Amino acid sequence: MPNPRSTTRADRSTGAVTLQRVAEHAGVSIATASRVLHGGGTRTVGEELRRRVESAARELGYVSNAPAQALARSSTSVIGLIVHDVADPYFAAIAAGAMRAARRQRLMIMIAATFRDPELEIEYVRSLRAQRARALLLAGSGVEDEALTGRLIAELTGFREDGGRVACIGERGVGLAVPLDHRGGAARAATELWRLGHRRIGVVAGPAELVTVRERLAGARQALLQLGGELPDSRVVFADFTRAGGRDAALELLAREPELTAVLALNDLMASGVLAAVRDDLGRAVPGDLSVVGFDDLPFAADLRPALTTVRLPLEEAGERAVQLIIEESPGERPLLGVSLVVRDSTGPAPHG
Amino acid sequence: MPNPRSTTRADRSTGAVTLQRVAEHAGVSIATASRVLHGGGTRTVGEELRRRVESAARELGYVSNAPAQALARSSTSVIGLIVHDVADPYFAAIAAGAMRAARRQRLMIMIAATFRDPELEIEYVRSLRAQRARALLLAGSGVEDEALTGRLIAELTGFREDGGRVACIGERGVGLAVPLDHRGGAARAATELWRLGHRRIGVVAGPAELVTVRERLAGARQALLQLGGELPDSRVVFADFTRAGGRDAALELLAREPELTAVLALNDLMASGVLAAVRDDLGRAVPGDLSVVGFDDLPFAADLRPALTTVRLPLEEAGERAVQLIIEESPGERPLLGVSLVVRDSTGPAPHG
């Protein structure tokens, strides 16, 4: 016997509750049972039989078998979501938006966390392909590495050729994109600082290989250049996209360029580290001595002291938008999600001198 | 023809790449192909054939079909994780721990967010049963509602009878439990306040129906009683487990009992709201006029001003522990995960008066 479950007919009474058993119990064919239990809206089954099937299912405690359905229909109702780290509020926000939208479509979300390892990302795309996910959502930024990116794209392309859909938060050169205006946001931040009189501005940046970091940096630099200022490499320090990274980077930056009057941190996590470094390690006042701007507008930004001025990114919306894109027949128009600058208390006029 | 994919034999060259096709390409039987591609460690296939199958798979770009495997083996490699809200750092931490552990076992995690709706929670347990998840992890607190809890337990029991495993963060009366010492933590917090001289202590609590809230409240009350103090109902205000909830509750509590010298918030989110209310709305100093203690020790707690004194809960560890429990053959010993009080700047001696 291939399967211990199906030894004799008598044995079946103990086995799992299948559609087959429900059908028998209701005295109908398995096709009819399938139609009432799984058939989409089109109710093509008589009232009487429908009732019988439904109560049989209830009595037996029938639970449908998604893998079997997937095999038969060759399509599932799961969406794969790949993030760097669920504990990072940035990704948590995207995930929350995605799950909200998924629920409306009765889709389930399978999350994979790469912990920032591009190899793992590729591996997960493969797993999700194996799961026959209906679509894949890449939430994180890509890296600037041809080989890695190439392998990822190949995997993604294979997935699409098999009928899967792909959406990315930010541009990744494959699938539908939910663009986030990193450049514009950084430009806004830099411009605001300039407007406040700051002329010597530094940047605390995340990992240099992340496309997101490059974009934000480019946006800030370009804005400053246009305004007649500058952003030399000496005023940029790269570190981890974390609180500790921000703290270390701020210390290094300010040691190297003590005359800076403002610092733009490329995400809020780093900004909180910058604030801590300036206040606790350097004993300088924000925004009195130094203005600080963050990026993302994560929930805790308003609770920092001073409350953080930061670039707001519509992360939840992006997550929702991504799954909408994925399930839509025709993607249609998809306006750029707007970024905005949220001015709070960590920025002020440049000190004269 | 039942399926458009399998019209003629010639047509198959266009169809999906299946094990069958890999086998043909390699000139072996499908059984052999299965053994080399999916067979666990036990390599019972000759070197030559193994090599042929592997290269055939690579050339054809074979990706295994998890639903088909699931059907054939009647077992999957997915774990369902049910949380209230992924964007809540409390759950994000648990999820991160769970994903870390899952990765070690090459298991995938399917996350469902209930948005605090018990009905939805039941619905998701059912979906995850349908997915034939190998195990279920309930991360959130249960509610004190017999009917709802009964239905949930019934669903969970059915799952277990079908061979699924269940683990809960906190006690929920079913499956393996990863106990979190809410009572002990609250007692620690209350005791510390008492030690600092506080005698009139209030509590800003989350939703009264949550078991977690009841436990924490009970722990605080019991500790105070033992110390010779008290915690009358008039000094407890219930609200949402959010920043806004904390703010509103603090305002109400302090209006009602103006002579309080300390407030225990039952989670950090609420504590941040309390801090904001006391500082911005009431213009009182923390900890000068009023001490504030939080609960959970979420990442942002140290960045609040004043830095929040709070009860640390090992959330990531709990998430890891839960999936370990689930995959282990024999659960073995599982020591209570320790809670501790992290004393920072939001607590100080009670003002005399």
Add this chain to the structure above:
DNA sequence: CTGTTAGCGCATTCAA
């Protein structure tokens, strides 16, 4: 409106 039936892709038993 209902039943019959042929697969979906794979694991596994049994024989060879």
Add this chain to the structure above:
DNA sequence: TTGAATGCGCTAACAG
């Protein structure tokens, strides 16, 4: 070691 054959639970023609 290897292959042939069977069934996992369900869907979707197709026939009636």
